[in-house]
Amino acid sequence: MVSGEAKLYSMTGYGTSEEEVDGCRVIAEIKALNSRYLEPKFRLPRGFEHMENVLRKSLREKVSRGKIDVWIYIKTDEKFELESLMKYIKLYGDFLGKVKNELGLEFSPVLSDVLAMKNLVGSERVEYSDVIPEAKIVDVFEAALEAFEHSRLTDGLQSRLEIENYVSRIYETIERMQKSIQDVVNNYKDQLRSRIKELIGEGYDETRIIMEAGIYAAKVDIDEELSRLGAHAGRLQSVLRSGSPCGKELDFIVQEMMREINTIGSKVQDSIISNEVIDTKVLIEKIKEQVRNIE
Structure with a gap:
């Protein structure tokens, strides 16, 4: 950049960042296309939806125009998945035991019963917020935003x-x-x-x-x-x-x-x-x- 010239930003750009936390990879991606106005769209992991306003405010401080897509998602390793599975096996096993006692049923829950119960309730109910602090979501987003700004510049x-x-x-x-x-x-x-x-x-x-x-x-x-x-x-x-x-x-x-x-x-x-x-x-x-x- 020539000395004395202010920064000129493109409306298009891309930035990404990721960090690992307790077997989870937190990944943020920001992509922008041309638009007459600022049109941000956020997709956040379950349990962190309430953070959109905070992240949106941070984005508006840096960007004034553009159609912007922000994705923050979480990938887990095998160890985390196994630990989550064991957690839900115990949770649903305890639940079936209570059902047996409350209704006076004569049966002993087996693993297939527990897994069937898990599928009935939903197999994707991992609560990432239990292991990932909100500050980490902000950190990864800010790092992606910095890369995004560099791309636009x-x-x-x-x-x-x-x-x-x-x-x-x-x-x-x-x-x-x-x-x-x-x-x-x-x-x-x-x-x-x-x-x-x-x-x-x-x-x-x-x-x-x-x-x-x-x-x-x-x-x-x-x-x-x-x-x-x-x-x-x-x-x-x-x-x-x-x-x-x-x-x-x-x-x-x-x-x-x-x-x-x-x-x-x-x-x-x-x-x-x-x-x-x-x-x-x-x-x-x-x-x-x-x-x-x-x-």
């Missing part, structure tokens, strides 16, 4: 470099059009003189040709449009260097740039200027593509 820097390159090339097309417009008027004057010569010979009125050329020059005068186009390009660079969030303002400036170049294209039909207009439009469209991705 890297993409934002790349977008800035590409936009700066396109703006530099637009300055070049502006300069070429400024130099070419007088040639356009001179070419019109020469063509007009040639046509009149063909019609009436050498006895034409040069003053009339100069006057007609002056009228044409006023018609195709694009100095103001070129000046505004250059000013918009300068404003784009200034906003770009001010850092995020600036995507909406950049989008507005790009629209103004396209409006100016369209006006130039409609005023001057000469092939030289038309080619420059096409090249400039292509560059503005490329800037627009990058701006869509900026927060």
Whole structure:
């Protein structure tokens, strides 16, 4: 990043982090796509759903736009699964024993009865909150968020470099059009003189040709449009260097740039200027593509 420039973030990015706690791997993933607004969506492990507001607040402190998916999930190892199974075997075994005593039934629960009871109630009722502290969920989320921010910053820097390159090339097309417009008027004057010569010979009125050329020059005068186009390009660079969030303002400036170049294209039909207009439009469209991705 160039010294003095604020951070520019992309709306797209990805970050992940994980930590192990007592046989459980806590994994957080954050992924974002472009959006006009901030649209976060959280998927949290059972038992930690109440933490969404805390995590959402932390996310909003870092991000202002984007469709963001946050997944936090837990993977367990074989030892943890076996310990959980033993816990539920004891729990359901005790329950069946109480049923036997309460109802006066004559049977002795066997393992198959216990496992059937477990399946009836639900086999996925592992309470991770019993072994994983809330602080660990926050730590893993914050680490993933930091990686996510780094990803967005890297993409934002790349977008800035590409936009700066396109703006530099637009300055070049502006300069070429400024130099070419007088040639356009001179070419019109020469063509007009040639046509009149063909019609009436050498006895034409040069003053009339100069006057007609002056009228044409006023018609195709694009100095103001070129000046505004250059000013918009300068404003784009200034906003770009001010850092995020600036995507909406950049989008507005790009629209103004396209409006100016369209006006130039409609005023001057000469092939030289038309080619420059096409090249400039292509560059503005490329800037627009990058701006869509900026927060």
